[in-house]
Amino acid sequence: MRAVAALARRSVRAGSGRFLVEGPQGVRELVRYAAPSVVDLYVTAAAAQRYAALVESASAAGVFVHSVSDEVLAAMADAETPQGMLAVAQQPEPTLADVLAASPRLLVFLQEVRDPGNLGTVIRAADASGADAVLVTDSSVDVFSPKVVRSTAGSLFHLPVVTGLDAEATLAEVASHGIRTLATEGEAALTLPHVDLAGRHCWVLGTEAQGLPDHLAAACAERVSIPIYGKAESLNLAMAATICLYASAAAQHGTQ
């Protein structure tokens, strides 16, 4: 029980290669897309009844399901309301080479995201927009922290999220595969509606506070700004990523 609760700490996750997936929505997507990675599933009696089909499909997929009391589940969980269900799973470890070998059309690269909710939301937006992968540097918040996992709403299991990357090497590697790198920058003269997004490309976003450092923006093929039509000074990272990714999806999928 303490070993499970300890997975809320980054060092423990890094040492064990395991992480927590809390609540029925995350567990459902985990079981559906990555059942072999599930180490244990803990369920309260009430949740076992309420989510019977989910628990059954987990068992059928070979997942080891444990019944626990409400108190034990609460002690294991990071979330205030884990809704009676929590899984321990092995962290997926997709590599940049795997992602690039699959001829991706749409990628998003986060140079240094610190806020867990922002990272989770970008992963969810990438999934919704049909992006092929999310790329994250080693100086970003841990993708497997409970708060990031929760805020992806299951999207973490829908597309590869490559972590621990070096920014400059990654931009060079992506570009060398014929993927156009597009730096988002508030001051750029080229605005989003003027960018041709039909081809293969990778959005590159900087930190919440400072944006992208100049040497990284300069290393990208284009610098692009999102127009501000009102009086707002800027958009937050998750909003900017969502707008860019949905513009890409519209261009790549046509008007579905």
Next chain:
Amino acid sequence: MRAVAALARRSVRAGSGRFLVEGPQGVRELVRYAAPSVVDLYVTAAAAQRYAALVESASAAGVFVHSVSDEVLAAMADAETPQGMLAVAQQPEPTLADVLAASPRLLVFLQEVRDPGNLGTVIRAADASGADAVLVTDSSVDVFSPKVVRSTAGSLFHLPVVTGLDAEATLAEVASHGIRTLATEGEAALTLPHVDLAGRHCWVLGTEAQGLPDHLAAACAERVSIPIYGKAESLNLAMAATICLYASAAAQHGTQ
């Protein structure tokens, strides 16, 4: 000092008609766009130095500036890091009639938003997309709660946010002014890229968990879904609003 701190409570705000604006970004936009509504501005010595131009422009605008110690500021603030600055202001009270009298082209109406960060982000997205106003029902989280104010990043002072509205009456009133009401709904057959957004319209969004109740969706002129290109089940409220509002801005402003 206690009277200021008490403004973190909804009942105290409702009784006094005042609210807290924390941090230099919010205070700057408050002073710039609504200086007459500022009751008091509290600044630490360090912040007075760091944000000297801002404090000077507040004084010049007739704002009553008080020097306080770090401890007093921390005791008054709701935020963990108010960055040495905090204002008490009168709540603006724009009405739906005012908004509609100004011939708005783009509105967003939130039927029941509960999460402060979501509401703040929608107000910020509305501002960035050039929307004319945000409309919020009486069953939503309080727009003047410190967390909502912070997450608007100053946008609360850039456009009218009308609160305490009744959902059905508001939809009828908006429609009667020739503004097309567009309900966002995950299941709608009509998708965002197929909607003509050049004319006057109002986006109508439901709760984070359940979406829009059927009787309200039915009361709108159209039901519209945002396409999901990947495996995500849905988008969160703030992402959905941002995507819809930016699609509207692109249609109304052309490719600026």
